[in-house]
Amino acid sequence: MKHVFIVNPVSGKADASLYLVPRLIDAAAGAGVDYAVELTQHAGHAAEIARQYGDDGEPVRLYACGGDGTLNEVFTGAYPYKNAEVASVPCGSGNDFVRNFGAAEDFLSLADNIAGTAVPVDLVAANGGVSAAICSVGLDSEVAYSIPKYRRLPLCGGQMAYNISIVERLLQPMGHRLRITVDDDVLEGDYLIATVCNGVAYGGGFRAAPMADLQDGVLDVIMVKKMSRMRIAGVLSKYKNGLHYQNGRVVPELSDVLEYRRAQKVLIEPMDGKTVITNIDGECTPADSLSAQVLPLAARFVLPAPLYAQFEDRAPAVTA
Structure with a gap:
């Protein structure tokens, strides 16, 4: 070899x-x-x-x-x-x-x-390309999309650029009216984040899908509904640390704003006439929608x- x-x-x-x-x-x-x-x-x-x-x-x-x-x-x-x-x-x-x-x-x-030794792992067909880990639409991808413009400013590298981008987003209207098709089920609502997960983490350690399995042939879909700014910090803290999903379900205190599904294909479409920022394994771009479908055991990854x-x-x- x-x-x-x-x-x-x-x-x-x-x-x-x-x-x-x-x-x-x-x-x-x-x-x-x-x-x-x-x-x-x-x-x-x-x-x-x-x-x-x-x-x-x-x-x-x-x-x-x-x-x-x-x-x-x-x-x-x-x-x-x-x-x-x-x-x-x-x-x-x-x-x-x-x-x-x-x-x-x-x-x-x-x-x-x-x-x-290589082991087989699932991949995701996403917007004409491939994702290995996580795809998303919403606040998380919008923050990541804005970071590069702040990194060009003096003294605004690393965490500072990230913090400024978060503040910018919090000062603007947040959330999108989305139609989310999860296999054959159609959901409509106002969402801050919609995440389609093959793997556990993204965004430098956000454990969006602590339940994800790279060999199960299924995508884990986490949808965070629009909420008050006062509540966002607490919810996103649990989301970041993987504490939003425990014992096989969304934790009770977040069940009104988080929804979890499993699916083989997902389509996320904005209903407000706007484009959305899509995140595919950290690459963020404007798009009309996000389409994702699992590719079971499509690749071999070396451990x-x-x-x-x-x-x-x-x-x-x-x-x-």
């Missing part, structure tokens, strides 16, 4: 090509594997590289060296190919997908990654050797 390290130089706070590439070369050479290192040069390039190696027809392990956006691109390019499997070397700002199995630190040992041993002990047998 060939091991291909696809490195996004602009992921995270430092140029990954400067500090990570020498480590990749040392680890691959030390393991005695056939390897290559590819640096991405533009948006979508990681998917192009993945397709190139998939087209070769030879067994290949594609390491997404970057954040969730890079991992999304590698999954997008790789998943149609039975000869390709995807691994992660997380060095972005969020690194949410790997939280389904452990912490980002569990994936940073290159030796463990090279010795790891580092120690995590695979734990996964094997607790997970039922699943075949791709």
Whole structure:
């Protein structure tokens, strides 16, 4: 098997090509594997590289060296190919997908990654592309969409840009009148957030779907209804920490503003004549709607050797 390290130089706070590439070369050479290192040069390039190696027809392990956006691109390019499997070397700002199995630190040992084993995972067909973790519409995606414009201001990097974006949204009209089709059920109402989850977390650790399972062939749908500004902070705090859903249901104190469904396909459409900001694995764009459908066990994801041993002990047998 060939091991291909696809490195996004602009992921995270430092140029990954400067500090990570020498480590990749040392680890691959030390393991005695056939390897290559590819640096991405533009948006979508990681998917192009993945397709190139998939087209070769030879067994290949594609390491997404970057954040969730890079991992999304590698999954997008790789998943149609039975000869390709995807691994992660997380060095972005969020690194949410790997939280389904452990912490980002569990994936940073290159030796463990090279010795790891692939397991089948679900993906999501979303607005003509692919999502590995979570898609959403609403307040969360609107906040994320505004952050880049504040990062360009002096002294407004990181958390400061995030905080300013939240304040901006809270000062504006919030929520959308949405039609949400969950399989064959149609729901209509005023919502702050509608989240379609394949994985557990997004947004740098928001545990929107603590119940999510990447191998169950089902999407978890969480809908947060419009509410007073006085109540938002308390509700979103529970939502962030995964405390809104416990013991198989939405917690009683939030049952009037949160609704949970499971489905194989979801369509979210604004009814107020406006476009919505959609979030697909951290990439936020305006759109007329959000369409999502589960792709059961569509990809193979590599767990580092120690995590695979734990996964094997607790997970039922699943075949791709």
